[in-house]
Amino acid sequence: MENFRLQIPTDIRFGKDRLAELPEVLAPLGKRVLLTYGGGSIKKSGLYDKVTQILKDSGFEWVELAGIEPNPRIESVREGTKLIRENQLDVILAVGGGSVVDASKVMAAAVYYDGDAWDLVKDSSLIGQAVPIVDILTLAATGTEMNRNAVISNMATNEKLGTGGWELIPRASFLDPTLTFTVSKWQTAAGSADMMSHLFEQYFNRTQGVDVQDSIAEGLLKTIIKHAPVAIQEPENYIARANLLWSSTLALNGLVARGRNGGWTCHPIEHELSAYYDITHGIGLAILTPRWMKFCIDTDPTTHAKFATYARNVWGLTQGSDEELARQAVEKTYHFFRDQLEIPMILSEAGIESQELVREMSEKAVLHGNLGQNIFVTLDVDDVESIISASFEAMETF
Amino acid sequence: MENFRLQIPTDIRFGKDRLAELPEVLAPLGKRVLLTYGGGSIKKSGLYDKVTQILKDSGFEWVELAGIEPNPRIESVREGTKLIRENQLDVILAVGGGSVVDASKVMAAAVYYDGDAWDLVKDSSLIGQAVPIVDILTLAATGTEMNRNAVISNMATNEKLGTGGWELIPRASFLDPTLTFTVSKWQTAAGSADMMSHLFEQYFNRTQGVDVQDSIAEGLLKTIIKHAPVAIQEPENYIARANLLWSSTLALNGLVARGRNGGWTCHPIEHELSAYYDITHGIGLAILTPRWMKFCIDTDPTTHAKFATYARNVWGLTQGSDEELARQAVEKTYHFFRDQLEIPMILSEAGIESQELVREMSEKAVLHGNLGQNIFVTLDVDDVESIISASFEAMETF
Numbered sequence: 101m102e103n104f105r106l107q108i109p110t111d112i113r114f115g116k117d118r119l120a121e122l123p124e125v126l127a128p129l130g131k132r133v134l135l136t137y138g139g140g141s142i143k144k145s146g147l148y149d150k151v152t153q154i155l156k157d158s159g160f161e162w163v164e165l166a167g168i169e170p171n172p173r174i175e176s177v178r179e180g181t182k183l184i185r186e187n188q189l190d191v192i193l194a195v196g197g198g199s200v201v202d203a204s205k206v207m208a209a210a211v212y213y214d215g216d217a218w219d220l221v222k223d224s225s226l227i228g229q230a231v232p233i234v235d236i237l238t239l240a241a242t243g244t245e246m247n248r249n250a251v252i253s254n255m256a257t258n259e260k261l262g263t264g265g266w267e268l269i270p271r272a273s274f275l276d277p278t279l280t281f282t283v284s285k286w287q288t289a290a291g292s293a294d295m296m297s298h299l300f301e302q303y304f305n306r307t308q309g310v311d312v313q314d315s316i317a318e319g320l321l322k323t324i325i326k327h328a329p330v331a332i333q334e335p336e337n338y339i340a341r342a343n344l345l346w347s348s349t350l351a352l353n354g355l356v357a358r359g360r361n362g363g364w365t366c367h368p369i370e371h372e373l374s375a376y377y378d379i380t381h382g383i384g385l386a387i388l389t390p391r392w393m394k395f396c397i398d399t400d401p402t403t404h405a406k407f408a409t410y411a412r413n414v415w416g417l418t419q420g421s422d423e424e425l426a427r428q429a430v431e432k433t434y435h436f437f438r439d440q441l442e443i444p445m446i447l448s449e450a451g452i453e454s455q456e457l458v459r460e461m462s463e464k465a466v467l468h469g470n471l472g473q474n475i476f477v478t479l480d481v482d483d484v485e486s487i488i489s490a491s492f493e494a495m496e497t498f
Numbered sequence: 499m500e501n502f503r504l505q506i507p508t509d510i511r512f513g514k515d516r517l518a519e520l521p522e523v524l525a526p527l528g529k530r531v532l533l534t535y536g537g538g539s540i541k542k543s544g545l546y547d548k549v550t551q552i553l554k555d556s557g558f559e560w561v562e563l564a565g566i567e568p569n570p571r572i573e574s575v576r577e578g579t580k581l582i583r584e585n586q587l588d589v590i591l592a593v594g595g596g597s598v599v600d601a602s603k604v605m606a607a608a609v610y611y612d613g614d615a616w617d618l619v620k621d622s623s624l625i626g627q628a629v630p631i632v633d634i635l636t637l638a639a640t641g642t643e644m645n646r647n648a649v650i651s652n653m654a655t656n657e658k659l660g661t662g663g664w665e666l667i668p669r670a671s672f673l674d675p676t677l678t679f680t681v682s683k684w685q686t687a688a689g690s691a692d693m694m695s696h697l698f699e700q701y702f703n704r705t706q707g708v709d710v711q712d713s714i715a716e717g718l719l720k721t722i723i724k725h726a727p728v729a730i731q732e733p734e735n736y737i738a739r740a741n742l743l744w745s746s747t748l749a750l751n752g753l754v755a756r757g758r759n760g761g762w763t764c765h766p767i768e769h770e771l772s773a774y775y776d777i778t779h780g781i782g783l784a785i786l787t788p789r790w791m792k793f794c795i796d797t798d799p800t801t802h803a804k805f806a807t808y809a810r811n812v813w814g815l816t817q818g819s820d821e822e823l824a825r826q827a828v829e830k831t832y833h834f835f836r837d838q839l840e841i842p843m844i845l846s847e848a849g850i851e852s853q854e855l856v857r858e859m860s861e862k863a864v865l866h867g868n869l870g871q872n873i874f875v876t877l878d879v880d881d882v883e884s885i886i887s888a889s890f891e892a893m894e895t896f
């Protein structure tokens with residue numbers, strides 16, 4: 101286990117019917133609010149009306165930034181920063197999924213930065229002070245509600261990059277499972293695949309002696325595997341939604357990451373797919389993940405032991421050699437995504453029909469994701485190309 | 499899953515060789531320090547010299563309170579409060595195990611309370627503001643380093659009671675596994691049993707749909723079961739000490755508790771043993787726990803399913819009915835404490851030779867611990883008496 105620092109001051113308000121607590125949470129941060137949200141689903145669901153009524157009744161003033169995209173764009177970030185400056189706003193209230201929170205984080209930091217907000221995405225060391233953020237989450241997926249990270253897209257340059265800073269950690273997050281009842285099957289599946297991928301990125305790692313962190317990752321994976329199919333079949337099952345929501349938060353708040361070294365793999369590759377084709381992030385991850393697992397097992401026998409541990413502790417598999425268990429676990433993972441989460445497990449069915457940009461995306465992935473060093477299995481451009489290419493065919497062998 | 503609030507602002511500095519960070523952590527809290535510690539082991543180990551040298555070199559002034567007891571006494575708390583007031587100190591630096599931190603927490607709160615510190619132990623609602631606390635932990639056990647709780651003893655009244663408050667959460671905790679290398683086999687075993695008991699108290703609970711919390715509890719239990727025997731056999735095994743230390747912190751920082759209702763059982767009973775006989779807390783817990791488990795299984799068939807889940811997910815047992823699995827798990831637990839942790843599993847070998855006070859302790863346990871309501875299996879005085887009495891004989895059947 102490596103040395104680490106962990107400090108997560110976010111005030112988590114988990115559960116149903118807690119919006120009445122919003123004024124007491126916001127008030128110490130200021131009276132002038134930037135209300136950020138996405139494409140209007142919060143208007144359809146009635147959440148917008150509830151939140152603005154509470155703001156009004158408690159004497160807050162607010163300005164709105166609507167229309168923040170999935171795979172949030174740098175243009176939205178710039179617009180938010182401008183609104184905060186022009187209206188001298190004190191605090192951001194982000195209402196929506198991870199995209200709304202991520203865009204809010206970077207606009208919060210850009211207020212204190214003289215140059216263009218995109219600089220902060222390309223170089224997180226430029227991020228310092230930030231406007232405080234409170235969020236009301238409506239989608240279980242990214243974990244941004246309890247961490248310092250944000251991912252922003254620049255469609256002009258085909259770039260989707262991660263950044264972060266301590267001051268970006270939300271001050272408070274309202275996590276109400278009932279707000280996720282209306283999340284579609286597709287987005288529930290994508291969110292569940294995203295949180296599983298966050299756990300895989302941290303779990304498949306070379307640092308030794310991290311049993312605390314690994315056992316938490318295994319527990320969260322088992323919880324997601326149990327509850328995601330229930331949430332897809334019964335969208336208003338409170339227990340399933342609550343377990344998914346809390347799993348998504350804990351999967352990426354530092355508990356599983358701290359004490360290890362090493363970078364991520366499938367996320368950087370998927371970011372290129374999203375940057376070029378704007379496909380749903382979690383769907384891209386679900387498709388890439390089993391191909392990446394098989395690639396590791398095929399090319400690097402030193403990975404078999406960890407995949408076998410995953411097979412035993414997450415899937416309850418017991419029979420076979422480490423390599424056999426590893427391959428059974430890949431099959432389980434693939435079939436879970438395909439049959440339980442109902443994800444189309446081929447890129448051509450997920451919005452990427454042509455393979456003509458695969459080489460270019462592979463080059464960018466290696467570059468942006470530093471895939472040539474310090475990850476579970478290092479990858480060169482040919483390796484990434486073979487993983488993406490394999491994602492255009494159904495898997496028959498594992 | 500029940501609604502919950504979680505906010506743990508403690509700045510965790512985990513790992514070896516981090517004491518150089520002490521000035522940057524302390525400075526924002528003040529320049530005048532109360533240094534609290536226990537019976538002198540930190541002088542033997544050289545930690546005292548290191549810490550005071552750093553304080554001196556960085557221009558801090560300090561006053562010392564030495565000799566805080568295991569099962570810390572209210573007299574030490576009163577003395578600390580007096581020192582803080584008389585010397586107008588800004589911050590407490592607690593160096594030691596859970597007892598030193600717990601005593602520091604209550605003295606920190608008593609500074610802002612007009613009456614006697616014991617009032618704050620008997621009624622936590624009287625706790626408000628508190629002097630900030632930073633700790634350097636030397637023993638993996640209680641989890642106090644990342645929570646709001648404290649347990650204080652009053653030998654004059656034979657009372658050992660828990661209290662707590664949000665302002666008592668340490669601002670920063672230095673968790674260095676190498677500082678636990680010198681912890682004796684006995685204290686390592688007791689600390690491991692204590693953290694396991696914390697997990698049992700939360701895990702054996704009637705709230706449904708808490709898979710996130712339960713799977714974290716199971717993961718931490720497996721981690722402790724793996725690493726505690728290693729730490730006992732190889733006291734300087736860094737990985738074993740690191741996993742035990744981080745498990746002890748996470749076992750009681752809210753992650754496993756939040757989202758449930760329900761009180762504790764073995765801790766309140768053990769507190770009476772410690773209050774009357776001053777025995778080592780974790781040893782008392784190890785002895786009581788399997789008797790309590792057997793009592794639940796013998797008297798309440800509705801507990802079998804949860805004990806069977808414990809058997810499967812923690813001990814990897816697979817064969818038998820729920821009741822059979824439950825009884826196998828009790829046997830595993832008992833033998834683990836006896837054979838792996840080398841704990842004498844009979845009260846008469848742990849410092850309580852006479853049974854004459856068993857009835858009185860049972861009455862107090864039911865009263866102080868509210869054992870008659872809202873716990874996994876409610877207990878009356880006769881029930882507690884039978885559990886304590888069974889702890890005077892070796893277990894032969896499970």
